[in-house]
Amino acid sequence: xxxxxxxxxxLSVSSEQIEQLHRRFKQLSxxxxxxxxxxxxxxxxxxxxxxxxxxIRAFFDNRNLRKGPSGLADEIDFEDFLTIMSYFRPxxxxxxxxxxxxxxxxxxxxxxxxxxxxxxxxxxxxxxxxVVEELLSGNPHIEKESARSIADGAMMEAASVCVGQMExxxxxxxxxxxxxxxxxxxxxxxxxxxxxFLNMETIALCH
Amino acid sequence: xxxxxxxxxxxxxxxxxxLTVLFTLLLVFIIVPAIFGVSFGIRKLYMxxxxxxxxxxxxRMERGAKEKNHQLYKPYTNGIIAKDSTSLEEEIKEIRxxxxxxxxxxxxxxxxxxIFYFCRKGMETIMDDEVTKRFSAEELESWNLLSRTNYxxxxxxxxxxxxxxxxxxxxxxxxxxxxxxLAFTGISLLVVGTTVVGYLPNGRFKxxxxxxxxxxxxxxxxxxxxxxxxxxxxxxxxxxxxICVANHTSPIxxxxxxxxxxxxxxxxxxxxxxxxxQRAMVKSCPHVWFExxxxxxxxxxxxxxxxxxxDKSKLPILxxxxxxxxxxxxxxxxxxxSFEIGATVYPVAIKYDPQFGDAFWNSSKYGMVTYLLRMMxxxxxxxxxxxxxxxxxxxxxxxxxxANRVKSAIARQxxxxxxxxxxxxxxxxxxxxxxxxxxxxxxxxxxxxxxxRSRS
Numbered sequence: 001x002x003x004x005x006x007x008x009x010x011l012s013v014s015s016e017q018i019e020q021l022h023r024r025f026k027q028l029s030x031x032x033x034x035x036x037x038x039x040x041x042x043x044x045x046x047x048x049x050x051x052x053x054x055x056i057r058a059f060f061d062n063r064n065l066r067k068g069p070s071g072l073a074d075e076i077d078f079e080d081f082l083t084i085m086s087y088f089r090p091x092x093x094x095x096x097x098x099x100x101x102x103x104x105x106x107x108x109x110x111x112x113x114x115x116x117x118x119x120x121x122x123x124x125x126x127x128x129x130x131v132v133e134e135l136l137s138g139n140p141h142i143e144k145e146s147a148r149s150i151a152d153g154a155m156m157e158a159a160s161v162c163v164g165q166m167e168x169x170x171x172x173x174x175x176x177x178x179x180x181x182x183x184x185x186x187x188x189x190x191x192x193x194x195x196x197f198l199n200m201e202t203i204a205l206c207h
Numbered sequence: 208x209x210x211x212x213x214x215x216x217x218x219x220x221x222x223x224x225x226l227t228v229l230f231t232l233l234l235v236f237i238i239v240p241a242i243f244g245v246s247f248g249i250r251k252l253y254m255x256x257x258x259x260x261x262x263x264x265x266x267r268m269e270r271g272a273k274e275k276n277h278q279l280y281k282p283y284t285n286g287i288i289a290k291d292s293t294s295l296e297e298e299i300k301e302i303r304x305x306x307x308x309x310x311x312x313x314x315x316x317x318x319x320x321x322i323f324y325f326c327r328k329g330m331e332t333i334m335d336d337e338v339t340k341r342f343s344a345e346e347l348e349s350w351n352l353l354s355r356t357n358y359x360x361x362x363x364x365x366x367x368x369x370x371x372x373x374x375x376x377x378x379x380x381x382x383x384x385x386x387x388x389l390a391f392t393g394i395s396l397l398v399v400g401t402t403v404v405g406y407l408p409n410g411r412f413k414x415x416x417x418x419x420x421x422x423x424x425x426x427x428x429x430x431x432x433x434x435x436x437x438x439x440x441x442x443x444x445x446x447x448x449x450i451c452v453a454n455h456t457s458p459i460x461x462x463x464x465x466x467x468x469x470x471x472x473x474x475x476x477x478x479x480x481x482x483x484x485q486r487a488m489v490k491s492c493p494h495v496w497f498e499x500x501x502x503x504x505x506x507x508x509x510x511x512x513x514x515x516x517x518d519k520s521k522l523p524i525l526x527x528x529x530x531x532x533x534x535x536x537x538x539x540x541x542x543x544x545s546f547e548i549g550a551t552v553y554p555v556a557i558k559y560d561p562q563f564g565d566a567f568w569n570s571s572k573y574g575m576v577t578y579l580l581r582m583m584x585x586x587x588x589x590x591x592x593x594x595x596x597x598x599x600x601x602x603x604x605x606x607x608x609x610a611n612r613v614k615s616a617i618a619r620q621x622x623x624x625x626x627x628x629x630x631x632x633x634x635x636x637x638x639x640x641x642x643x644x645x646x647x648x649x650x651x652x653x654x655x656x657x658x659x660r661s662r663s
Contacts (some may be wrong), residue, residue, distance in 0.1 A: 024334060045332040051322065055329035088330055111322065131322065 034075040070119035122174030241426035250435045378584045386431045386583045393427035398487040405490030417491040418469045425466035434588040443594035445523035445553035453555040455527035457568040471522040516550040541614045543606040551597045556621035560589040593620045
């Protein structure tokens with residue numbers, strides 16, 4: 001467990017919680033040192049999630065793993081697992097405005113990568129449509145057309161926020177990360193993008 | 208060579224005498240009480256002594272850990288992350304409300320923010336999900352001197368290690384051979400006894416003998432595992448023409464229930480030793496054994512069970528509707544087949560005390576023989592059995608609702624968590640119908656807003 005001490009500060013969790021995450025990692029990987037995409041099939045609750053494939057992809061995305069500008073890794077080890085988890089740590093507001101702003105940016109970048117599947121730095125209309133379709137997939141009452149029109153409407157909204165009034169023949173290429181940040185200005189995402197650990201106390205009782 | 212002869216015969220004599228003494232003791236203290244269903248209370252005394260020793264051992268470990276500033280292992284009871292219980296609707300409304308504080312004329316039907324909820328929920332399930340946790344053995348709060356239950360076993364003190372070593376010696380060299388001998392006796396008596404009874408003409412005498420042969424052999428098997436069972440509410444025991452359902456933790460459940468009541472078993476025909484036992488048992492009283500091919504045909508299964516249940520002279524059926532072994536901290540979804548038959552259901556809750564030995568059979572990790580060896584080298588199997596009052600299906604209930612009602616009653620009594628998930632998920636994937644529910648809810652919200660807007 002000494003190997004994981006550097007991650008204590010990264011995640012702001014205790015060593016016991018890292019041990020528990022390690023156990024969870026071993027459970028997911030079937031006692032192997034790395035996890036592959038197939039291992040996530042063993043989490044039944046995840047099946048209920050409509051954007052399941054995007055979430056799993058996020059674990060292997062080289063941009064999230066800080067290993068490169070694009071592409072997917074085949075497998076991840078425990079360090080990578082913790083790196084992805086670190087995007088969901090609670091923002092420590094005592095650290096100062098700059099740090100808070102940085103953490104916010106990191107979280108939003110994680111989300112941006114989820115939308116921007118071809119890693120070109122822009123969320124195009126196609127990619128946006130793809131996300132909406134996934135979120136609405138499986139419902140037999142919604143046709144592809146309605147999903148598309150919903151996506152188009154939302155994209156226009158985003159365009160008007162980022163670019164302002166557009167000329168009739170102006171083409172909006174896509175939402176860049178700066179535009180993405182602009183949309184989220186002033187909105188509190190801190191409580192929505194973090195996972196809190198339970199406070200475990202030392203219990204070792206005997207009867 | 209001749210010099211060794213008198214020495215040899217001495218050894219042989221000693222061996223003979225000790226074996227005879229051992230078997231007489233076995234007979235007097237274990238087999239005879241099993242035949243008559245009485246108990247000397249030896250096992251209860253054994254259990255109390257063990258508890259005192261465990262308490263001492265845990266105290267020592269705590270003291271040792273404090274001295275060296277180590278962390279003792281903690282229970283893995285309710286998960287490691289705090290999950291928010293807000294529903295999908297509430298959260299999305301909240302996010303959108305905070306969004307419309309900006310100067311926007313109309314809130315869009317779909318926002319980039321909707322993805323937050325699903326993203327976080329996905330992360331939470333990856334870090335800690337209910338279902339996968341249920342399938343690994345429960346972790347203990349104190350140490351019962353079995354190294355298999357202690358992940359962090361460190362050298363704390365000499366005395367503790369000696370005690371542990373002594374424990375290993377007793378369990379493997381004394382208890383294990385004793386238990387194997389008993390198990391062997393029990394099973395062979397069962398096979399021989401039921402075959403003999405099978406030759407008798409049908410009648411009350413045959414039934415009487417058959418019942419007692421079965422009970423006697425199961426009781427011997429119970430002692431072979433050193434199982435200390437407490438039965439509650441025995442007045443609710445299943446009667447003829449009923450179905451007895453119980454939660455399933457291990458194959459030992461059958462022995463535990465059958466040593467207190469006379470049941471008809473249901474199961475698949477096996478080969479080997481199990482097959483021999485099954486064939487012998489069915490000679491003396493009608494059990495329901497299915498061929499492998501018949502098991503897939505649900506109608507055939509239902510038909511045979513219904514026939515059995517409607518014949519009031521036949522015994523109550525024993526069924527485990529979860530379909531697989533669960534680790535005894537929760538009850539998973541019951542398969543509805545046995546609840547469609549329309550007979551009275553007698554629920555039974557079985558709860559094992561994990562302090563003395565973990566009874567859960569993780570069939571993906573251990574085979575049957577390894578599992579039985581682990582059972583026979585544990586200290587004891589301590590469990591409680593509660594017989595719940597009988598239930599019948601109400602007029603406006605369907606089989607699934609009835610099954611869930613019975614499941615909740617069992618979970619409540621046994622102090623187990625009532626889960627909606629299917630035990631079959633240990634090996635298979637989620638049914639598509641469950642997936643669609645969540646997506647339907649979300650899309651209903653979005654399309655609902657869309658329609659409102661187009662109307663106004």
